[in-house]
Amino acid sequence: MPRDATLNSLGLPKPPAQTRVVVAMSGGVDSSAVAADLASQGYDVVGVTLQLYDHGAALAKKGACCAGRDIHDARRVAEAMGFPHYVLDYENTFRDAVMEEFAEAYLAGATPVPCIRCNERVKFRDLLETARDLEADCMATGHYIRREVGAHGPELHRAADVMRDQSYFLFTTTREQLEFLRFPLGGLASKADTRALAERHGLAVADKPDSQDICFVPDGDYARVIEKLRPGAGAPGDIVDQSGRVLGRHEGVIRYTIGQRRGLNIGGLAEPLYVVRLDPEARQVVVGPRAALATRRVPVREINWLGDTPLTARAEWELEVRVRSTRPPAPAVIRPVSDTEAEVELLTPEAGVSPGQACVFYDPDSTRVLGGGWIWRGH
Incomplete structure (x- = not known):
């Protein structure tokens, strides 16, 4: 390898000053710390914030991300660190790709996870393409998850901080996207380290509270949002x-x-x-009764498989799975039906498994995320 091809901290073979990084900035401490730290290392940072819904109505809600206050906070970080910042109007895209399906899923009796769809259809699809249009070498986010390069290319791994790990919400990330994405916070031991990083760069958002609930659902009142989208629901x-x-x-x-x-x-x-x-x-x-909630067999579809060999290469896989974000991975057997469908058998029955939630797959012998799919009906 030529001397000038030494990999920088983002794993790219050129100096930071010649490496353009688009940072997805929500206005919170996580993405702000990422953008500020990369700028301080000399990278050519471009901050991008998405306006996802009518932020004027959300200004009073402190826990919502991508609201008006958050756009302002992201802009302040960019000004303080001296890199350009753009706000992109994604309201229509977000409504069509995330909010409408959220309403339809609830009307069908499912329990949707819109944050996953937002990552899949907005941040890691449309925003990623915008980053390419800006001639970026990669796109960085403030998610707590790790990208590691293995024998067959980039792999997705759980964050070092198990309490902050966001792998459940990022299982739809594809191999192609992993080539372009970077997650600088994934290796940090705790959220305190992120806040310390923000303080080191003098960011006003260093002590900003974490976002709560779904960004477009004020005060957690799902029914009110659904009735607004679907009158009479x-x-x-x-x-x-x-x-x-x-x-x-x-x-x-x-x-x-x-x-x-x-x-x-x-x-x-x-x-x-x-x-x-x-x-x-x-x-x-x-x-x-509670006993009626126990579920052992979970049909899963729309699978995104991140293993080194095809999902259908085996009749069954002994892995670990999570059927909700708040539960640790548990032993299961995955039996593929096709490249995108499988039946998951939970070795220990779980209570409250619901259609519309995600079932995420993990390697039981490492921190690697092997993909996942959507739970689509109960037994």
Whole structure:
């Protein structure tokens, strides 16, 4: 390798000053610390912030990302560190690619994870193409996940900080995208290290609170957002047990999720009841005992496989999976049906598995993320 081809800190064979990096800046401390640190290393940094929805209505919500205040904060970081910053209007794209499907999924009785779709369809697709149009050598984000180069190319790995690991939300990242993406925070031991990095660069956002909930859902009121997108979606109906016996009334299937116990308003029963199934067509919320929530077999589709050999190269894979972001990976057997569909058998049944959530695959012998898919119906 020629002497001038020594890899820089982003793994590219040229000096930082000749390396253009587009940084996806949400206005929070994570992406701000990434942009500031890369600028301080001498990289040709370009900050880009996406306006994803009507930020004027979201100014009062402190926990929302990509709102008006966050755009302002991102701009301030860019000005302080001396690199250009652009705000791109992605409202229509975000509504079509994320919000509409979010509403449809809830109406179908599923529990969607819009942050995954946003990463897949907006940040790592449209924004990544914008970065290429800006002649960037790579795009960096503030996500807590690691990109490591293995024998067969870039691999996706869980973050060093297991409490901050965002691999569940990034399983749709493709091999081609991994060639272009960088995640500088993935190797940090804790969020405190990120805040210390921001303080070192004198950033005003160093002590900014983390974003909470889904960015376009004020105060966590999903039903209100869905009713705004789909007027009349909150039609009332019956709460029934598994035999069909009516136990009470509800104010809209969209107000309930699988595994929910609170808010059912059906007192006087011998044991606690949980939502075990949603039937939007019959406008029924089906409840049952906790034991009825236990799920062992999970059908998964739209699989993004990141293994070194094809998914269908084996009849089954003994891996670990996560069926919700708040749970650690657990042993499972994945039996491929095709390149994009499989049945997952959980060795220990999980409670509250819901269509619309992700099932993410992990190598049980390392930190590697092997992809994942979408849970599409229950058994």
